[in-house]
Amino acid sequence: MRGNTPRPARAVVLVFLGAIAAGTALLMLPASRRGDGAAPLLTAFFSATSAITTSGMSTVDIATYWSGFGHVLLAVLTQAGGFGITAAATVLGLLVSQRLGLRGRMMAGAETGSGVAHGDVRRVLVLAAVVMFASEAVMAVFVTGRLWLSYRVAFPSALREGLFNAVQAFNNSGFSLRSEGLSGFVGDWWICVPLTLGVIVGGLGVPVLYEIAKELRRPAAWSTHTRLTVWGSLVLLVVGFVTVLGFEWNNALAPLGVADKVLASFVQGTIPRSGGFNTLDYGSFDQDTSAIVTGLMFIGGGSASTAGGIKVTTFFLLAFVIWTEARGERDVVVGRRRIAESTQRQATAVALLGVAAVAAGTLLLLRLTADVTFDRALFEVMAAFSTAGLTTGLTAELSGPGQLVLIVMMFVGRVGTVAVASALALNTRHRLYRYPEERPLVG
Amino acid sequence: MRGNTPRPARAVVLVFLGAIAAGTALLMLPASRRGDGAAPLLTAFFSATSAITTSGMSTVDIATYWSGFGHVLLAVLTQAGGFGITAAATVLGLLVSQRLGLRGRMMAGAETGSGVAHGDVRRVLVLAAVVMFASEAVMAVFVTGRLWLSYRVAFPSALREGLFNAVQAFNNSGFSLRSEGLSGFVGDWWICVPLTLGVIVGGLGVPVLYEIAKELRRPAAWSTHTRLTVWGSLVLLVVGFVTVLGFEWNNALAPLGVADKVLASFVQGTIPRSGGFNTLDYGSFDQDTSAIVTGLMFIGGGSASTAGGIKVTTFFLLAFVIWTEARGERDVVVGRRRIAESTQRQATAVALLGVAAVAAGTLLLLRLTADVTFDRALFEVMAAFSTAGLTTGLTAELSGPGQLVLIVMMFVGRVGTVAVASALALNTRHRLYRYPEERPLVG
Numbered sequence: 001m002r003g004n005t006p007r008p009a010r011a012v013v014l015v016f017l018g019a020i021a022a023g024t025a026l027l028m029l030p031a032s033r034r035g036d037g038a039a040p041l042l043t044a045f046f047s048a049t050s051a052i053t054t055s056g057m058s059t060v061d062i063a064t065y066w067s068g069f070g071h072v073l074l075a076v077l078t079q080a081g082g083f084g085i086t087a088a089a090t091v092l093g094l095l096v097s098q099r100l101g102l103r104g105r106m107m108a109g110a111e112t113g114s115g116v117a118h119g120d121v122r123r124v125l126v127l128a129a130v131v132m133f134a135s136e137a138v139m140a141v142f143v144t145g146r147l148w149l150s151y152r153v154a155f156p157s158a159l160r161e162g163l164f165n166a167v168q169a170f171n172n173s174g175f176s177l178r179s180e181g182l183s184g185f186v187g188d189w190w191i192c193v194p195l196t197l198g199v200i201v202g203g204l205g206v207p208v209l210y211e212i213a214k215e216l217r218r219p220a221a222w223s224t225h226t227r228l229t230v231w232g233s234l235v236l237l238v239v240g241f242v243t244v245l246g247f248e249w250n251n252a253l254a255p256l257g258v259a260d261k262v263l264a265s266f267v268q269g270t271i272p273r274s275g276g277f278n279t280l281d282y283g284s285f286d287q288d289t290s291a292i293v294t295g296l297m298f299i300g301g302g303s304a305s306t307a308g309g310i311k312v313t314t315f316f317l318l319a320f321v322i323w324t325e326a327r328g329e330r331d332v333v334v335g336r337r338r339i340a341e342s343t344q345r346q347a348t349a350v351a352l353l354g355v356a357a358v359a360a361g362t363l364l365l366l367r368l369t370a371d372v373t374f375d376r377a378l379f380e381v382m383a384a385f386s387t388a389g390l391t392t393g394l395t396a397e398l399s400g401p402g403q404l405v406l407i408v409m410m411f412v413g414r415v416g417t418v419a420v421a422s423a424l425a426l427n428t429r430h431r432l433y434r435y436p437e438e439r440p441l442v443g
Numbered sequence: 444m445r446g447n448t449p450r451p452a453r454a455v456v457l458v459f460l461g462a463i464a465a466g467t468a469l470l471m472l473p474a475s476r477r478g479d480g481a482a483p484l485l486t487a488f489f490s491a492t493s494a495i496t497t498s499g500m501s502t503v504d505i506a507t508y509w510s511g512f513g514h515v516l517l518a519v520l521t522q523a524g525g526f527g528i529t530a531a532a533t534v535l536g537l538l539v540s541q542r543l544g545l546r547g548r549m550m551a552g553a554e555t556g557s558g559v560a561h562g563d564v565r566r567v568l569v570l571a572a573v574v575m576f577a578s579e580a581v582m583a584v585f586v587t588g589r590l591w592l593s594y595r596v597a598f599p600s601a602l603r604e605g606l607f608n609a610v611q612a613f614n615n616s617g618f619s620l621r622s623e624g625l626s627g628f629v630g631d632w633w634i635c636v637p638l639t640l641g642v643i644v645g646g647l648g649v650p651v652l653y654e655i656a657k658e659l660r661r662p663a664a665w666s667t668h669t670r671l672t673v674w675g676s677l678v679l680l681v682v683g684f685v686t687v688l689g690f691e692w693n694n695a696l697a698p699l700g701v702a703d704k705v706l707a708s709f710v711q712g713t714i715p716r717s718g719g720f721n722t723l724d725y726g727s728f729d730q731d732t733s734a735i736v737t738g739l740m741f742i743g744g745g746s747a748s749t750a751g752g753i754k755v756t757t758f759f760l761l762a763f764v765i766w767t768e769a770r771g772e773r774d775v776v777v778g779r780r781r782i783a784e785s786t787q788r789q790a791t792a793v794a795l796l797g798v799a800a801v802a803a804g805t806l807l808l809l810r811l812t813a814d815v816t817f818d819r820a821l822f823e824v825m826a827a828f829s830t831a832g833l834t835t836g837l838t839a840e841l842s843g844p845g846q847l848v849l850i851v852m853m854f855v856g857r858v859g860t861v862a863v864a865s866a867l868a869l870n871t872r873h874r875l876y877r878y879p880e881e882r883p884l885v886g
């Protein structure tokens with residue numbers, strides 16, 4: 001981008017780098033680690049990056065490695081990272097729509113697409129914070145109450161775990177205060193359903209939540225962005241649910257009863273969208289389930305949300321582009337709205353840059369680590385890039401250079417996609433002349 | 444495409460299906476098989492599809508399974524398939540450029556892109572045939588001479604093998620009359636260099652060969668299509684060469700001297716572009732080499748060539764789209780020519796449909812076969828889709844349903860991409876009204 005990255009995008013990158021540095025320093029304090037001594041630099045760096053990018057991957061056992069203070073730090077970093085990225089993406093999105101809206105109005109009367117009007121910034125961010133805290137409170141009540149009343153966990157411990165899980169779920173991260181994750185609650189509707197719904201709400205994104213709140217009773221008035229995100233998310237949730245239920249019935253789900261199979265499939269089919277906790281062991285999944293989960297992670301959640309990936313709108317816009325081509329239409333039309341050519345090209349660029357980043361990361365991980373199979377390397381890199389943070393168990397075994405690859409992938413996937421997308425949209429120049437048009441053969 | 448696939452594209456699909464049926468019947472004749480009995484339906488079906496799509500994959504040992512008559516049949520089917528697809532793609536390309544050219548002239552004075560003028564069809568196809576037979580003759584002379592003079596093979600056998608290899612190379616197929624393929628010639632410049640150059644020439648494509656022949660001394664006059672194909676192919680050849688040499692130096696290349704290492708890397712770095720013969724064992728390659736080879740197979744060779752894949756122009760056009768986005772330019776400009784928006788969208792559609800086809804094929808292969816690892820399934824499906832036809836050894840072990848998956852992938856990759864690309868370009872309609880424009884958030 002040759003030094004012409006627009007300044008707001010660059011600022012977001014710098015703020016996140018600063019936050020990761022601060023988080024690393026705090027996690028290296030002796031007080032953060034359980035027992036004597038302090039966490040080494042790489043471990044703290046990995047965990048801070050993972051928390052702030054809300055990936056939830058870890059090279060150590062969160063439960064036993066960090067102290068109570070360390071756990072609070074991780075929760076705060078996750079919360080700050082999750083809210084920070086959604087706020088940043090929302091503001092950048094507004095800048096983009098403002099800029100394009102002005103130009104659009106001058107040029108062709110184009111509407112802007114995010115459904116968030118200009119000048120709304122403060123109101124939008126306040127609403128985002130309210131939704132976040134309310135969702136987390138509801139989840140915390142369910143999880144705390146259930147742990148306290150049914151599992152006989154002492155109230156302070158139950159509350160601590162309830163709050164921690166609520167923060168992890170809404171921010172689509174995936175740390176757990178238990179070494180075995182949430183696998184002990186695989187059949188527990190009181191714990192699984194609230195947390196999974198929290199993951200879904202957190203993954204819709206601020207512009208969508210804002211518009212739903214504003215126009216709850218008039219879905220017809222929703223912007224194309226909101227409709228694409230809501231319907232697209234629903235489709236992906238069904239795909240995830242059916243995949244896990246169908247392919248793992250006799251495998252990872254085999255020990256469970258029918259009701260528990262359904263619940264576990266709902267949870268584990270939702271999570272790849274970018275949440276990171278698990279009630280089943282991804283390492284035990286069939287290869288084809290893993291492959292589909294890998295694809296779902298790549299797509300991720302909504303724009304300006306706590307979820308990662310290339311985003312739901314990007315994926316479905318490209319599907320509409322293909323559909324339009326197949327029908328031989330000139331305009332890409334989604335629900336009676338024409339999609340701007342520049343938006344189509346941005347979607348292509350974001351998706352292909354994502355493929356390139358994941359490919360480069362996978363090759364690097366294969367180069368830098370011995371005895372890793374291709375599919376596990378791809379899964380792990382995809383989990384880092386999409387900040388889904390799932391693991392087949394590889395993360396804990398990685399060498400230093402391998403860990404650095406995942407750190408870079410988490411940062412690129414979380415901050416890079418948002419910064420690149422807005423940089424692409426903000427950074428426009430016009431030549432005063434145009435070259436003659438040509439049509440090379442394709443395919 | 445709901446029954447509105449343009450008729451020329453549908454005709455190509457039907458002709459190829461008919462040719463495969465005829466080839467299957469011929470290969471099931473007892474005379475085609477060595478020894479007693481005839482080849483079973485599935486084996487003949489697989490081999491006929493492989494020959495006609497010039498993939499060169501095989502579930503049996505070509506050398507010992509088929510009779511001399513069977514070998515002649517395979518060579519004829521390969522030749523017919525290779526020339527057939529290039530001719531079909533050339534004619535479809537001309538139809539497209541004619542249609543678009545007419546419309547373009549009416550609309551905006553657009554130039555057409557393939558560099559082949561209208562009404563040239565007969566001249567172009569004659570030239571294609573001349574280049575094909577001349578290239579094959581040169582290769583046959585080298586290989587026959589070398590086998591006869593240096594390896595003391597009897598002249599008739601040497602001639603038979605020379606002709607067979609020449610046909611396989613130019614048509615970017617990969618059958619061999621030796622059970623061990625060309626691995627016995629890994630250090631033999633007289634055999635490897637002519638065959639590899641034949642693979643490269645065959646993979647450039649008819650429009651490019653025609654334009655080079657016409658304007659050999661004025662590269663500045665070449666169309667964007669020809670320049671993209673030539674320079675793009677060069678870049679991919681260097682990537683393939685450097686990858687194999689660098690990553691396999693101490694692995695698959697370890698037993699060889701330095702000169703042989705260089706030769707083998709030249710050969711095996713070129714082949715993934717869609718040729719199918721091998722002097723090294725792909726099964727022994729490092730995982731990261733395999734991953735890059737898989738990517739090169741997906742890209743493939745030139746449009747309207749004997750090579751498969753999504754094609755060099757498709758790949759590099761998308762790279763230019765990303766570059767344009769990153770620089771914030773409005774027009775995608777390649778060497779002082781603006782690329783039509785519709786061409787950009789076709790490239791996106793062809794590439795993404797390719798990804799979808801390979802993903803579906805890989806999932807299906809994993810479902811239908813036991814004990815196959817993800818990376819090998821992906822490699823094999825990619826080899827079939829791109830008709831590169833390389834194998835890590837998996838093809839020979841596949842169950843019936845697994846073989847059917849590869850048959851479908853070969854057909855879709857070879858005929859489907861050409862038919863779809865031209866159908867996309869030919870099939871255009873216009874609505875009389877346009878919807879208001881909107882810009883959903885992306886990324």
Ligand SMILES: [K+]
Pocket residue numbers: 054055056172173174274275276387388389390
């Ligand atoms: K996560």
Ligand SMILES: [K+]
Pocket residue numbers: 497498499615616617717718719830831832833
């Ligand atoms: K081939």
